[in-house]
Amino acid sequence: MRCGEAMSETIEEGLEARIFALLSHVPDPEIPVISLTDLGIVRAVRLGPPPVVVITPTYSGCPASLVISQSIRRALDEAGLSGVEIKTELSPAWTTDWISDAGRRKLRAYGIAPPETAAARLAGKAAAPAFCPQCGSARTAEISRFGSTPCKALWRCLDCAEPFDRFKCI
Amino acid sequence: MRYDLAVQLGDDALILGHRLSEWCGHAPTLEIDLALANIGLDLLGQAQFFLALAGGSEGQGRDADTLAYRRTEDEFRNCLLVEQPNGDFARTIARQFLFSAWQELQFRALAAGSDKAIAEIAEKAVKEVTYHASFAADWVIRLGDGTAESHKRMAEGLDWCWRFTDELFSGAGAALRPEWDARVNAVLAEAGLHTPKPVRGITGGREGRHSEHLGHSLAEMQYLQRAFPDAVW
Numbered sequence: 001m002r003c004g005e006a007m008s009e010t011i012e013e014g015l016e017a018r019i020f021a022l023l024s025h026v027p028d029p030e031i032p033v034i035s036l037t038d039l040g041i042v043r044a045v046r047l048g049p050p051p052v053v054v055i056t057p058t059y060s061g062c063p064a065s066l067v068i069s070q071s072i073r074r075a076l077d078e079a080g081l082s083g084v085e086i087k088t089e090l091s092p093a094w095t096t097d098w099i100s101d102a103g104r105r106k107l108r109a110y111g112i113a114p115p116e117t118a119a120a121r122l123a124g125k126a127a128a129p130a131f132c133p134q135c136g137s138a139r140t141a142e143i144s145r146f147g148s149t150p151c152k153a154l155w156r157c158l159d160c161a162e163p164f165d166r167f168k169c170i
Numbered sequence: 171m172r173y174d175l176a177v178q179l180g181d182d183a184l185i186l187g188h189r190l191s192e193w194c195g196h197a198p199t200l201e202i203d204l205a206l207a208n209i210g211l212d213l214l215g216q217a218q219f220f221l222a223l224a225g226g227s228e229g230q231g232r233d234a235d236t237l238a239y240r241r242t243e244d245e246f247r248n249c250l251l252v253e254q255p256n257g258d259f260a261r262t263i264a265r266q267f268l269f270s271a272w273q274e275l276q277f278r279a280l281a282a283g284s285d286k287a288i289a290e291i292a293e294k295a296v297k298e299v300t301y302h303a304s305f306a307a308d309w310v311i312r313l314g315d316g317t318a319e320s321h322k323r324m325a326e327g328l329d330w331c332w333r334f335t336d337e338l339f340s341g342a343g344a345a346l347r348p349e350w351d352a353r354v355n356a357v358l359a360e361a362g363l364h365t366p367k368p369v370r371g372i373t374g375g376r377e378g379r380h381s382e383h384l385g386h387s388l389a390e391m392q393y394l395q396r397a398f399p400d401a402v403w
Binding site: 061089093 | 201308
């Protein structure tokens with residue numbers, strides 16, 4: 001009995017790690033350079049039964065939300081995990097602080113200035129300029145508070161003159 | 171009652187979101203087009219959460235889409251401010267400024283409130299709304315402190331919207347008034363604009379008594395579902 005419990009626990013722990021690994025290869029539909037786990041929207045795997053993947057939306061009206069659920073469903077099904085359910089939870093509300101360090105690096109390499117971290121905000125740098133993802137300059141200016149997706153604003157670099165997207169910090 | 175509150179919150183967001191979507195492709199500049207459409211999108215998302223919650227708590231099988239597309243105007247509980255026509259850009263900004271400042275305060279209160287399901291949506295949405303409020307306040311200042319023409323239009327926009335603001339503070343909402351007044355007045359002072367003179371407020375939206383504008387707006391918004399119920403593609 002004890003032995004069986006311990007064994008099923010090990011299997012279940014394996015399941016959690018397996019699902020996170022699986023979803024770390026599922027791209028965000030609008031910024032495909034980062035994965036769903038990089039973006040910080042996969043909040044938990046609850047072991048059930050039935051096991052549940054808990055996700056949270058970035059913005060209330062983000063049109064990518066539906067595609068994200070469908071992508072997760074497909075990834076789970078293809079891995080033989082059709083019994084795993086997907087649940088959306090709003091609280092705690094998503095924050096850009098949940099974007100992983102790897103995710104921030106990938107965003108910058110892709111030409112999107114990542115949001116400043118919670119630590120930088122606490123240090124009183126909320127109004128700090130974005131760093132140009134092309135040339136690294138801090139001489140940048142906001143063009144538009146809203147951009148191509150709900151999560152981004154439009155900026156430009158005053159040194160290399162390139163416009164760029166910046167992740168809004170929320 | 172959760173249903174009543176959730177419908178009210180959902181209808182405010184739905185109707186204003188729809189109004190803002192009317193600007194898509196028509197705004198003065200591309201950046202404004204993006205901004206108004208994005209604010210509208212946030213509001214539609216919030217409406218979806220609130221109306222889904224309302225439908226669930228009612229327990230009669232109505233989902234967010236049923237509530238949005240199958241009710242007549244007398245069943246809507248949005249405030250009159252959000253259903254007002256867009257007018258020019260300045261009037262749209264005036265409406266957004268007055269509404270978002272109020273919605274932000276309201277969501278902060280709800281996020282700390284006792285209804286957990288409503289608090290969760292408010293906690294999420296308040297981040298978006300804070301951004302809307304600051305965007306709209308920036309434009310009030312820019313237009314008010316701009317040219318003679320932009321100043322005049324901004325003042326006219328505020329005058330037009332002002333009579334619908336009392337309704338926001340009816341009943342228990344009265345507690346939010348002092349902070350809203352302080353915020354609005356601070357922005358208007360920076361914009362070089364006067365606080366509009368007190369007028370007798372027009373109310374009734376919360377009881378389903380709407381202006382003629384809502385019916386026309388719903389006729390457009392609900393057309394597809396009314397003409398082809400349950401259409402899918």
